[in-house]
Amino acid sequence: MNHSIAVRERSRATLLKRFFSIKAVSRIAAFLPPAALVFATAILFAEALPAIKYNGLGFLTHTQWRPGNFYVNPVTTNGVTHPVGALYGALPLILGTLESSVLALVIAVPVSIGAALIIVEKLPDHLSQTVGLFLEVLAGIPSVIFGLWGTLTLGPMLARDVFPLISQIVPNIAFFKFFKGNTGHGEGLLTSGIVLAIMVIPIIASTSRDLLRQVPRLTKEGGAALGFTDWETNRWISLPWIRTGLIGASVLGLARALGETMAVAMTSGAVLGANPSNAFLPMTTIAATIVSQLDSALTDATGLATRTLAEGALLLTLIALATNIAARLLVRRVSSTALPVGRGI
């Protein structure tokens, strides 16, 4: 008897030991992602520091993007060596990033939710699975393919057939003036927004679909038993039930759109130094600028051009972080009525 107890205790001891090592490893693993974020941001900051010093606050307010003259001797200002006449203003990039992403979200969220509702509530099982499969495949297509398609096919088609129509039908007031005037050649803000939307739809739609499947049948039947139409059940029961999750899904999509590089670089026209006067004209984003300017930035012997791109990257990181934090605050507000699912995304 005593013997067997001793054996058991010993095995418990080894188990505990093993348990400790598992615990230690998982602790380290848990701290890795935040550590990576802090590390990357710190490196970016160190890399960008001279550019931050040189560009100052003007980086956020200027619209010019001039690397300066690489062919005369560089000069030194505030302890930073730079090409003569270098002036970097990222305002158009910041606005371009936000505008194209918001545009993408405005298009993608309703389409995605509609698609998810139809997949979950309307389609028969086999069709719903097929459509779901396509969504997942769509999410896995490399962005360069969307970019190529956007710039070769979609953009010109939009410029020829759709943009003139939009420009004609929108009212000429306030906000909508942005959708009037020269409809361009298909490379620009709206084209990028639409391509981005197509890229984030699979993310938002498949997340929404999974969320919708979690809405209890009993609650939906409660709506039906009360004489709700399908639309009323969706509008008043299913969507509110998953609203915090929907915000999370949208932020996931927004994060993808904010950081998307290739597709935007290829469809935006990647024009530097000016805000587009309407939604049809060329623009650029922070990410697109980094990829399209890196080559020429490397020829800046003073290194200011690459450091400025690092400053842009830092800014993009901050924008992404700010979006996430804002989303969390929004979720906290929306879930104040204690929702059963999707709390804390």
Next chain:
Amino acid sequence: MIQQGEHVNVQSFDALASGSDNHLEPTDLIVSTKELSLGFGQKTVIADIDLSFPRGSITALIGPSGSGKTTFLRTLNRMNDNVKGFTRTGDVLFNSESIWSPNIDLLALRRRVGMLFQRANPFPMSIEQNVIAGVKAHNIAKKSQLKQIAKMRLEEVGLWQAVETRLHDSPFRLSGGQQQLLCLARALAIGPDVLLLDEPTSALDPTSIEAVENLILSLSPAITFIVVTHNLAQARRISHNTAFFFEGQLTEYGPTKHIFEDPSRPETQRYVSGRMG
């Protein structure tokens, strides 16, 4: 078996007409089923049910699990129509008209024939909004009256004092019993003629059960109740008539007193005496 069903039915009508504790006119039937058979896919759940519910009565549907009570109940406001593989023959008459007749609007039918489920199922909206959700959907009151309606219905189910100060809070913080009362208030708010209750108290504590039962008794005969229950004592306490379902058949139907004290069929006797089920 059809003959048996008819026989049972005739007997139950006689019983209804002469029942001492039941003075309802047997001819004033609000819901009746005609040779109703229900199933899913190849499987028949219940067969040839002829069952009639007098206006204003409280009817208990009892029987072992799997005897088809809930399927039967859910069919009465067409909740099964969209269930995959659902099959039906026979008919259900509501105020002498088939509920599948093209003249009957499904949403309007469900406004007249409400339902309370086994577990509370509040909607993800505030307590007040929950009560008036149906009222808004059917557009049966002015916007200015909604608050008043919510108060009245919450008072009716005895929940007003408990929730008065938190009408705009989530219903999910209420206790299970309170949530079920809230669902009842929600069902009452659209003024149904019939309420189908699917084991409405099976997930509740004794105090809440008593509250729900008293409410049912006080709302009768304005509302006709059809209650599926596994709680035989409950069936005895609240119902005028009891229908005993067994193995997909309606075995016996009559005044509750008769079913519990002097059932005609041996299966009923075994079930109500606790020797089966």
